[in-house]
Amino acid sequence: MKDIIFDLIDSEKKRQSEGLELIPSENYVSADVLAAMGSILTNKYSEGYPSFEGIPGWDEKDIAEKILPNYRYYGGQANIDRIERLAIDRACKLFHADHANVQPHSGAQANTAVYYAWLEPGDTVLGMSLPAGGHLTHGAPVTLSAHFYNFVGYGVTEDGDIDYDQMERLAMKYEPRIILVGYSAFMKLPDFDRVAKIRDKVAKKTGEEILLMADMAHVAGLIAGGVHPNPLDHGFDVMTTTTHKTLRGPRGGIILSKGNVASPLKKPEKTLANIPILIDRAVFPGTQGGPLEHVIAAKAVAFGEDLKPEFKEYAKNVVENAKTLAKELKKHGFKLQGNGTENHLILANVKESFGFDGKVYERALDMVGLTLNANAVASDKGGAFRPSGVRLGTPAITTRGLGKDEMITLALWMKKVADICKEAKTEENLDKYSADLETIRTEVRDLALKFPVPAI
Numbered sequence: 001m002k003d004i005i006f007d008l009i010d011s012e013k014k015r016q017s018e019g020l021e022l023i024p025s026e027n028y029v030s031a032d033v034l035a036a037m038g039s040i041l042t043n044k045y046s047e048g049y050p051s052f053e054g055i056p057g058w059d060e061k062d063i064a065e066k067i068l069p070n071y072r073y074y075g076g077q078a079n080i081d082r083i084e085r086l087a088i089d090r091a092c093k094l095f096h097a098d099h100a101n102v103q104p105h106s107g108a109q110a111n112t113a114v115y116y117a118w119l120e121p122g123d124t125v126l127g128m129s130l131p132a133g134g135h136l137t138h139g140a141p142v143t144l145s146a147h148f149y150n151f152v153g154y155g156v157t158e159d160g161d162i163d164y165d166q167m168e169r170l171a172m173k174y175e176p177r178i179i180l181v182g183y184s185a186f187m188k189l190p191d192f193d194r195v196a197k198i199r200d201k202v203a204k205k206t207g208e209e210i211l212l213m214a215d216m217a218h219v220a221g222l223i224a225g226g227v228h229p230n231p232l233d234h235g236f237d238v239m240t241t242t243t244h245k246t247l248r249g250p251r252g253g254i255i256l257s258k259g260n261v262a263s264p265l266k267k268p269e270k271t272l273a274n275i276p277i278l279i280d281r282a283v284f285p286g287t288q289g290g291p292l293e294h295v296i297a298a299k300a301v302a303f304g305e306d307l308k309p310e311f312k313e314y315a316k317n318v319v320e321n322a323k324t325l326a327k328e329l330k331k332h333g334f335k336l337q338g339n340g341t342e343n344h345l346i347l348a349n350v351k352e353s354f355g356f357d358g359k360v361y362e363r364a365l366d367m368v369g370l371t372l373n374a375n376a377v378a379s380d381k382g383g384a385f386r387p388s389g390v391r392l393g394t395p396a397i398t399t400r401g402l403g404k405d406e407m408i409t410l411a412l413w414m415k416k417v418a419d420i421c422k423e424a425k426t427e428e429n430l431d432k433y434s435a436d437l438e439t440i441r442t443e444v445r446d447l448a449l450k451f452p453v454p455a456i
């Protein structure tokens with residue numbers, strides 16, 4: 001008998017097809033990415049790494065054909081080694097990196113490995129604070145990293161940009177070993193050069209090397225598509241990212257770095273030049289066991305897609321759609337953090353705009369088939385469970401082919417749902433408006449079905 005799990009997968013297919021995904025950290029993978037991920041590669045153990053020697057100057061055919069010795073702890077790696085080398089090579093091409101570790105199981109694992117590679121317990125990291133838009137893994141007290149390291153947070157200015165002056169003051173005061181630029185809710189393009197100058201100033205003061213780290217989990221696809229600056233082109237040593245957001249790959253993480261690439265077997269000196277090797281050792285055996293080679297194969301397929309000219313067009317459309325949507329929402333009275341967006345992400349303060357909180361709005365939008373998440377805005381008084389805002393974005397709907405006209409329609413639906421929430425005020429009361437919500441639900445479903453989800 002068929003496992004009930006497959007019925008639930010079918011129900012999820014229907015939910016994805018009939019609704020529109022506005023969560024900015026989600027996307028839809030291609031049939032090829034899905035096929036690689038669901039392949040027999042999941043059967044294989046491959047602790048360790050393929051050999052990196054010989055890759056510079058090789059084309060894909062060389063990498064796919066040539067067998068090299070490896071640094072693995074199990075036999076039978078001929079195919080796995082070549083798959084992982086292709087994933088590494090494509091990731092390096094996409095982001096102009098000297099090295100890529102493609103094994104992190106997630107973005108959180110990638111960040112943990114970088115901290116472990118470079119820091120000693122008690123060392124300080126300067127990153128964006130959580131209320132300002134930073135991620136949990138940048139020092140939230142509930143995390144493992146916060147248990148071992150000391151995190152100091154910088155904030156954003158009134159107009160939603162990074163407070164670079166504050167960053168500099170805090171860096172000079174706390175002398176961090178890592179300065180981190182990364183976020184889950186920030187709508188501007190960071191000035192990486194300015195951060196690099198701050199690093200140089202602090203390094204001159206302390207006489208020590210300071211690691212510049214960018215967590216580009218959200219915007220990596222925009223970087224790959226050429227519509228967002230690349231931190232590795234602006235003096236950064238390390239960039240982490242998830243692979244499932246704007247990059248449109250399988251769920252997972254990677255770590256890109258600049259520096260020497262060599263055998264991970266010998267412990268190198270802790271210098272910035274050696275950061276690729278330190279990172280390899282920090283991922284395995286430092287913080288992970290066997291790599292998920294089926295996911296690494298899917299990452300390689302996605303990176304191959306990301307290197308194609310069509311992906312540049314996609315990245316451009318993601319940003320254009322976000323800008324149109326932001327403009328339309330403002331016309332309807334939505335107050336947006338940063339007054340708009342320069343990337344794929346929008347943060348709307350619904351409490352200030354209409355008087356209800358993000359959770360009520362998230363629930364009401366769910367009822368009409370529009371999925372997003374309630375999110376704190378800068379200096380939010382509502383706390384994590386009653387935040388004042390909602391966060392939305394355009395990566396997934398752009399993959400489905402929605403464009404300018406649909407952004408205008410989407411903003412109108414969002415306004416209609418906001419009007420309902422103004423009257424309902426609480427989640428419990430929303431049921432009273434089910435007829436009005438159902439009318440919008442039907443319109444959303446009709447539009448969604450005109451733009452099929454890939455690989456469903």
Ligand SMILES: Cc1ncc(COP(=O)(O)O)c(C=O)c1O
Nearest residue numbers: 106107108135183184215217242
């Ligand atoms: C900036 C940032 N870093 C790290 C992560 C963690 O990624 P994962 O959920 O794959 O662990 C996220 C996820 O949302 C993120 O936005």
